[in-house]
């Protein structure tokens with residue numbers, strides 16, 4: 001039976017550190033503040049942003065969600081985003097995605113100042129990742145960062161490991177490929193056109209499923225003799241509306257060594273990374289203001 005890699009114990013420990021860091025920053029006169037922009041009433045986005053705000057307040061930071069109407073004009077949206085970007089009170093800033101279709105062509109990550117880009121979507125931060133950074137010199141995208149934290153907390157080293165990542169999104173698959181490469185793993189980034197996907201997965205030490213298909217990966221993708229580690233980034237609802245990941249937990253749990261659950265796995269780590277990024281962003285801005 002696989003050991004479940006749960007986020008809760010890791011999150012509880014790291015939140016204590018973040019709370020301490022917040023207290024220290026407050027003593028220096030700076031309360032870390034996260035500004036969120038939410039356009040419309042997309043139900044999962046309303047829940048995600050509410051959870052993010054709760055997390056920030058729990059660690060001692062402040063957070064404001066600027067709710068904008070679904071039909072806001074592009075001009076007004078861009079003006080508001082620019083205003084939040086230049087407001088010195090905002091240490092971290094992001095626009096919750098997805099945006100309504102009339103705004104979805106806007107590359108919002110490029111419009112957030114890189115030192116406030118707690119999503120890690122700005123070209124400056126992504127280029128740093130491309131150049132070999134592990135997060136010391138830039139803000140990392142939250143889900144990839146959370147996956148690495150989770151593995152490190154369980155003493156899983158990436159050095160020399162073979163990793164198969166399924167899903168080439170800009171938020172998870174591509175940045176995680178770079179980040180794991182920077183940790184000296186050998187990464188194969190798989191997608192819908194990959195041939196011999198099962199074979200690639202069977203050869204891997206670690207498999208990351210980030211495709212958004214409910215219970216896609218079952219035990220036929222595994223090598224039962226390899227003690228593989230399975231990371232589930234999916235957040236889906238099955239036919240009966242039940243929350244589930246991209247991995248069929250019941251099918252794989254007797255055939256791998258470690259497995260992240262859904263819920264209670266990578267999703268929780270993503271929020272934790274956002275908290276870490278807010279502290280990092282606040283410190284960067286404090287240092288810049290002293291130069």
Ligand code: GUN
Pocket residue numbers: 094095096097098119142143171
């Ligand atoms: N929507 C789903 N995931 C994310 C994320 O990581 N950042 C933002 N801004 N929106 C999202």
